[in-house]
Amino acid sequence: MKKVVAYIRTQRALVLKEELRKMGISAMTIADITAWTSFRKISLQRRGIPVSYDLVHMAKIEIFVTDDLLGKILNVIIEYTRTGEPGDGVITVSNLEQVINISTLGKDENAVQKS
C-alpha cells in the first residue's frame, strides 16, 4: 500500500477529483492549505494599494492506493494539474505499514475498496 500526497493548484482539485473517481478511487482527503515557496508570489491589492503575497492558497490531496494503481494515479494527477508554470506543486509517495477501514475492519486493499 502507498500513500500519495499531492499539493496542487486549488482550482484543479475539482477536475482531479472527478478523474480519480472515474478511475475507481473510493476515497480521498482534500484540504485547503496555505503554501509558501521562495519563487511564487501573487499580486493583489488592499484598498487600491498594490501588495504582493508570497503565501498562496493550494489544495492538498491524500490518497491511499494499492501498489498496482500507483503509476496510473500519478499519471492522472500530472495530466490534470500540470500547467508547466511555476507553482504547479509536488507529489510525494510513501509506503504504508497498514491501513484499516474503521467501518468494515477491512485491511490494506480491502480497506480502500468500494463498499
Add this chain to the structure above:
Amino acid sequence: MIPALGFFEAGLLRSKNSLSTLMQTFSGLIILSILWFIIGFTLVYAPSPWGVIGGLKWIFFNGVPTSTSLDYAPNIPGTTFATYQMMFAVITPLLITGAFAERLKWDAFFVFIIAWSIFIYYPLAHWVWGKGWLAQLGVYDFAGGIVIHTSAGMGSLAAALVLGRRKNFGPDIMVPHNIPLAVIGAAMLWFGWFGFNAGSALTAGPLASNALLTSQIASATAGMVWLVLSWKKSKKPSITGVITGAIAGLAGVTPAAGYISPQSAFFLGIILGFASYYGILLFKQKLRIDDALDVSSVHGLTGIIGALAIGLAASTVINPSGPNGLLYGNPSQLGIQALGVAVAVVLGFGGTIIIMKIINAVIGLRVKEDEEELGLDATQHGEREYGDEWGASA
C-alpha cells in the same frame, strides 16, 4: 436594496466570485446613479413629441423642481420623485448580474450596464412610465413588472446564451458558499421591496396600503409553494428554495401590486411560485442554459405573469386611476398588457444580444479560462474574500 441584491447573489455563488458580484452591484449603484443624474431622468421623464424617448429638458437634473411637484407625483417634490426613480433605474441592469455571474470580465460589465441603461431601460421606462407610446395605448405597470423584471429577466436569458455556460457546468460548481449571507440579502431585499412597491403609490394612503399588503401576501404564498415543492422533491424543505420563492413572489407582484386586490395577490403568488420553480427546471436542468442565479425565471417569468395579471384581475375599486381587468368586465386590457409584455421581451432579449455581441467584438466578454478557474475576485479585482491574515506583503 441594491447591495442586498449583492449579498443575496454572493451567498449563492462560490466564494472565489463573491466579491466580484458584490463589486458589480455596489459599483453599479455608483455608476448608474451618476448616469441617471446626468441623462437618465431626462430621457425617461422629460416630455417627448412622439413618445419614443424623453427630451433633454432635465439633463443633469437641471430645472427639476425642489419646492413644487411634477405631475407624475403631485404629493412630493419633483426632486424626490426623480431620486426615487433613480433606484429603479439602478437595480434593473444589476438584476442581470445574477445571469452572467462568475465569468464576465469587469470592463465588459462596466460598458454593459451603461449601454443597457441607455438603449433598453431608459426607452422602455419612457414608453411605459414617461407618458410614452405604450402608456398612451393603456399599458399599466405599477412598480416595474414590464419595465424592470420582464426586460431584465429576458435580458438575463439572452446574456446567458451569448456568454455560454460556466466551466464544468453542473452540480459541482453550483455551490452556495454562504447561505446565511444569501438569507440576509433576501431579508433586506424583501424589506426594500416595500419601498419599491408601496412607494410606487407616491403617496401614503389606501393605495400604498394595498400595495404593501399585496406584496407581502404574494411573496408569502410564492415562498410557501417553494417550501412545499422543495420539501416534496428532496424530502426536506430548503432555505435557499424558500428565499428564492419569496423573491419570485415579490418580483411577480410588482407590476400588479397597486391594481389588484390582496385576495387576487394570494392566488397570484401561488402561480408565481410554480412558474419560477418549473421555469428553473426548464431553463437550467432541461435546456442547460447557465443563467447562474436563474434571473430569467425568478424575475423574467414572474414579471410577465404579474404584468398579465393586471389584464386579468385589476380593479378600479382598488385603484381608481388604474384599469379594470378581464374579471372586472374589461377583456381588452389583457391584450394591451400582453402587448406591453411582448415589447419588453423583444427589447430586453434582442437588445441584450446585440449589446453583448458588440461588446464581445470590441473588448471581449468572458474572462480567460484560467482566470475563471482562479475566480473573478483575485483576477478582476486583486482582492480575496476571506482569510489573508497570513499574507503579509513581501
